[in-house]
Every structure is written in C-alpha cells, then in structure tokens.
Amino acid sequence: MINNRAIDKTDWNASSIDETLSMVRDEVDKVLSASPRIIREYTAHLTKSTGKYIRGVSLLTCAIDKEGAIHKDAIRFAAAIELVHLATLVHDDVIDNAELRRGELSLQKKYGKRTAVICGDYLLCAALMLAGDASDKEEYLKFDMPKHLSRVVLGELQQHINNANFDLSVHRYLKIISGKTAALFEAAFYAGSILSETDQRIIRKYSNLGRYIGMIFQLTDDCMDFETTEHVAKKPVQSDYEQNVITLPLIHAFRTLAGFKEKAATSGLKREEINEAVRKAGGLIYTRSLAKKYYMKSLKILEELELSQEKHLRLSSILNSAYRVF
C-alpha cells in the first residue's frame, strides 16, 4: 500500500542535520559493510575512505520543510544518492583505468576490472533497493532515480567519446559536465525538495539550483587539477589530460592560442607546455568566470525561494563550498 505522506513526516528537526547526516553515513556503511558475504570484501574496501557526502548533505538540506523538520525518507534517499555516486565512481575507475580513488587504491586496481564492473552494478541495485524501501512510495516514484541515473551515464559516454578530442567546443563541454556531474546534484536537490515542497515551480527552482551547483563544482574541480597538489585533492592532479580528458581550461587555450591545437594534434603536449599554455591563455580565469555565472544564477534562485534563515544559510554554504573548494 502507498503510505500517506502525513504519517511519516517531521521526524527530525533541522537543527539536528549533522545527526541526520550521520544516520545517512550509517545507512551507506551498512550497505557496504553488511552486504551479502560474497561481495562484502569488495564493498567493505569502499568504506576505507568516504567522500564528503556533499550530495547527501544537499538532499537533506533541501528536504528541510517550512517547520524546520526533515522527512524521514530523506535519510534513505540521501544514502541512495551517495551509493549511486559511489557506483558511478567505481565504473568510472574501470573506464579511466584509475589507480587511486579518495586516497585509496581504486576497486579496479585492487581487485581487477571484472570485479569492479560487478560491484558497480551491485551498488546501483543496492541504491535502488534502499530508495525503494522509502515509507512514502509516492515520493519514491516521483524521485525516479533511473531517469537521473541515465543522464549521468550518458554524460559519462559523452566524455568518453570526446576523449582526446582537441576540437571539443565550450558548448559541448558544458553539456558533458551537465550530465556527468551536474545531473546527480540536480537529482539530490530535486529529491530533497519533493520531500519539503509540493509546488512544481518551486521544485523546478531547486532542481536548477542543484544543476548550477553541480556545474560550479565540476568547473572548480577542473581548475583544481591545475592548481592543487595530490595531497590536498586526495586524488591524482595534473592528470586530466594524461587520461585524455580535455577540460575547460585547456579548451580555452586551444581556441585562443594560435597553433597550439595543431601542435597537440601533431606532436602531443608535455605537461609543462599545457600548464604554460593554460596560464598564457588565462584558462583558469576563463573557467572561473563561467563558474561565477552559475554562481550568480544560483544566488538569484536562493533569493527567489524565500527560505528560512537556517535553510538559506545552509544552502549558501553548499553553494560557497562548490564555488571555492569543498
């Protein structure tokens, strides 16, 4: 039977959002550490280093309702979205042949690609099962995880197809990251907001805010690959190009420095040449200026949403984290 929404609302107060987040972490840990015995060794490896749960936090925050309470299904949804994120990372690492993930050996490096493909599939199932356990089935159906997930998958494919494509346009690049990264942020904001709002126009605003924040996050991440150290990023830096991933700072250098693209195509590029070209072209400044556009759009939505002070503060904090560095 479909549960009546009213039954399961207002279980937590928003002031205890940190406590709620720790319940999300517990849910994720339970899936990873208490998975069926046959797969436990592999999924348990993923508990060694956890992410920052920025998507989970986003979902919980959007789920804060007008009375300052959080629908209890927000915990399952947030855990599910973190598990989907983890599943895509596991498959990404297979696709990119990545050795490190969150400072630990990637699953594919430690156990092989075959195991990693299967584990990614299992994590997707686990995420869907967890969300499906929601007490409020109407909200679960509205959430429609497969739709969001398919956008993420298509974004991955777009990126993969455009590996080492020196002709990649800014427009197409933005479409790629809109799928690859922003779609899951959008899903988090959307799923949170359907638990706190009923007005479709308002839910649409939350979704857009999530997508913009996802764009900002990815563009900032692109810059970090040039700016930061492996120690800070907890993942390889100066590595996008080496993995044939052409990001915006480099795209900007390709389209502004005469002869640079041709050189890349004919004789390849050394790391120092890339860094020098991106510096000369102002690739990071350009990328950050685009991030700023999304930042300004986000601020506008934040004002339109007429949020409580608490919720406004928390969403601003997420936005600012994305804009600087998480």
Added chain:
Amino acid sequence: MINNRAIDKTDWNASSIDETLSMVRDEVDKVLSASPRIIREYTAHLTKSTGKYIRGVSLLTCAIDKEGAIHKDAIRFAAAIELVHLATLVHDDVIDNAELRRGELSLQKKYGKRTAVICGDYLLCAALMLAGDASDKEEYLKFDMPKHLSRVVLGELQQHINNANFDLSVHRYLKIISGKTAALFEAAFYAGSILSETDQRIIRKYSNLGRYIGMIFQLTDDCMDFETTEHVAKKPVQSDYEQNVITLPLIHAFRTLAGFKEKAATSGLKREEINEAVRKAGGLIYTRSLAKKYYMKSLKILEELELSQEKHLRLSSILNSAYRVF
C-alpha cells in the same frame, strides 16, 4: 497518483499472445534504436541479432488471467526484463572478454570495454524507466526489479570468483546458477503472475516454477557447450572451460575420476581430455538427471496451479523448450 488496477486490465486476449510479444519486441527495439543520439550507434548494434525472448514470453504467459486476458503493463514489464537481460549480457561480455554474442560481434569487441560498461549501465536505466512507466504503479513497486537484479549480479560475482576453481562443489555450483541465470527467470514468472494473481501462495508457486525452469535452462546450456556446434548455438561452444568457467558436467568428472582434478591443477587440460573425461564420468547424463529433477518439480507445480488449458499448454511448452533446447 497511483492508478487503480481495474482501469488498465484486460487489454489483450491471450489468444493474441504472439501479437503481444511483437509489441514487446517493438518496445525493446524502440529503446535500442531510438535511444539518445549519443548512445544510439551502440545500442542499435544490439538490434542486429535478437534473442529468443524466452523471458519475455514467460512473463506474458504468466500474466494471462482467468478470463484469458493480459494486463497491458505486461508488455512494458516483459520489455524491461529483456532489456535487463541484455544489460547483463553486455556486462558479462566485458567480464568474460567474449568476442561473439548471438552470432554478432559483442559490443565490447566492436566498441571496447569502456563503451560496453557504459552501455550496460544505460540499458539497466532504460529497463527501469520502462517498467516505471507502468500504468499501475502498485504492480511496479511489487515487481521490485532492483531486488531481482541484485541476485543476478551476485550470481555473476560468484561465478567470477569461482573461475578455474577445480574444487567447486555441486551445491555451490547450483547456487551460482540459481543467481546468475535462474533469478531472472524467477523475476519474469513473478512479475507476470502479480499481474494475473493476487494470492501470495500462488504467486510464490509461479516464482518457484520460474526458478526451476531457469535452472533447467542453464543445465541444458551447460550440456550444449559439450554437444552442439557454434552454428547451432549461435555462440562459441566448447568454450566454457577455456573461459575458466567450470560447469556441472566437468565438476562431475572432477569428483568421480581419480586423479583428474589433480592433473587439471598441475598441468592443465586439453580440450580432448576434457571431452573424454566428461564422457567417461557420464557428466552429461548426470547434469541432465539434475535437470530432470527440476523438470519433475516443475510439472508438479504446473498441476497445482489449476491453469486453463491454454495457459497450461503454453507454460508446458516453455518448460519443454528449456528441458530440450530452446
């Protein structure tokens, strides 16, 4: 809103099951041929050779109700289960490094492992989205595809872990195929029966029947790897062992022929040695005798179900196909 079941029932008569099946094929083809442009080339490749839709046919058949009609959601569910099956095949081929699938180049062989991982993920999403479009959301929720899918995935993992394991017991082998193959047949029978039945005990019987038929299908397939030609099977034969997959005929030879397992472990086996050992040990007779046990259990359930003559005939036909060769 959750649709009332009564609205959407009795749309097709069971006598037109072939017509209904062709609608299932159309749904699957639509997903593969009209997928987003970025992925269409790859998914369209999968339309070049289609399977026998035995899972889809099973689902439709189980969905025939007492009045001889088929719930219209059966079409979406059947298409979804065929797409899930296709997704697992695409990922399987990545895992097994298979070159051929249904007589055509496998996706991973033609386009690479990376693309195949992503396409498998996309097909899973597409399957879930299609099932989620069901007019009757209650039935969709009951279907619970992720749960069934997770059993398939865990079966794959079990098989992978036991690659080249010469100590694999009969018991464990049956557990592996119970996940890897039988779980999806069970899902098809289960999903069909929830559209035609309400009594949980009867639905349970359908599920069991599906699982038994899946076991029979896999055990027969194991024998075919020894008996048939590539032309007949439309896939490589005499190949399980070469892919490190130890199946029941060989397990039986390992446990009955003195010194044979030790020989395999120390110096490996040539194809002729395997065939000779399986013949000598009666590995195919043993495997078929186990299939027969499941066949007898299936017959018992078919009697218990008190089916119409039409439905009995159709389910018997599916059972007999699995027991011989599809």
